[in-house]
Amino acid sequence: MTDYKALAKNILDEVGGPENISNMTHCATRLRLTLKDPSKANDDKIRDMDGVANVVNKAGQYQVLIGTEVPKVYDEFEELVNNNGQAQVATSNEKSGSIITNIFSAISAIFAPLLPALAGSGILRGLTILAVQLGWLSESSGTYAILNAAAMSVFYFLPVLLAFTSGRRFGASPYLSALIGAALLHPDFIALLGNQGNGATTSFMGIPVVLMNYNSTVVPIILSIWAFSYLYKFLDKHIPETLKLVIIPLISLVVMIPLTVIVIGPIGVYGGEGIANIVNWLIERSSVLTGVVVGGGWSVLVSFGIHWAVNPIMINNVSTYGFDYIVPFTFACNFAVIGTTIGVIFKARNKKLKGFALTGLITVALSAIIEPTLFGLLVKNKKLFLAQIIGGAVGGAYLGLMKVVTNAFVFGSVTTFPAFVTENSSNFIQAMIGLLISLVVSAILGYIFTNKDDQLA
Structure with missing residues (x-):
């Protein structure tokens, strides 16, 4: 069993200690650090630690690939860093890197904590739809209503959840942030939409308000909490300690909720819809090319x-x-990664290489985590990396041609197949064909590109 505290301490020592860290966060599989002096980090020693799969230093971030256990390592790491007797290291929106680095860091910090809820809800939704299609469950039954509520609540209340994680990322109170998100979903506010929906109007103290339905939205609440973080820090700095308990929440709610519904919310809704429409338009225009680029890249x-x-x-x-x-x-x-590992398993003679490939196959198939195989095998062998890219591109082209969709945001593995279950029964079949194509093409190429005497580098 991994000693997370020891692992965190070892990583901290080898990246130059707490004084060399200006920002830290994590995503689903990686510890993401912004180092003041990256040259102080000892990549080789960190990479050789038990519990570390690889080290990547890209886009101004020092990324330590750990896997799905990264939250436990991060908790220990954060405690070690912030209890070292120095000023606390930023975990919010400090300008500790380039704009691109800060954007990527913010996105990963905001969405990473929600991925299990999103994935689990998506799978439940797929299984519920499947049960209806097989005649095991009636859409008019109480069982269906309860299961549907369990599966869809994460999406309906997404503004509240994103508000909480955004508050933590941007340095505002996550609880006040969640209240701002919840206000947008209050029945009295939604009732103002009437039968018109988005675009209905009302007024706030004489100021015209264009109303929006914010359930299931993403962009508006993130923008709102980003703006709120500046107000919150200003209030926290200037209001006396004895008054903070009442005054900060009062001013925060009175200012931010009207500001959100009057200005930030509509901009966020239209902006988010615009970006999504552009992406989906490109997919509709050339779904095959999109499949090649995304599946392969x-x-x-x-x-x-x-x-x-x-x-x-x-x-x-x-x-x-x-x-x-x-x-x-x-x-x-x-599935192209899985296929490539199959090719290696059947061709290679080295037991260590075959064992690593088999472990990678099982890991991707069950958990959708490709990084250990990607860094431990494919990146080190450019031919195998090419085999995986080609397999993904060919399978992606087929999926694009058949306009395959998922009903949820999930990571690709055997356990997440229910995400392909939709009202269109052929969607699941076409998905399986596309994934089989990815697997077979990459397996054949992986077999061809593997030399019998290859060893695990």
């Missing part, structure tokens, strides 16, 4: 740790439209 984005920039688009599509075209392409990438 997704592992490249993952290797640089910048795939988080695309995840919010997929989440927004699912929460807004109930489906997404991009998620299937990420499945194609993952």
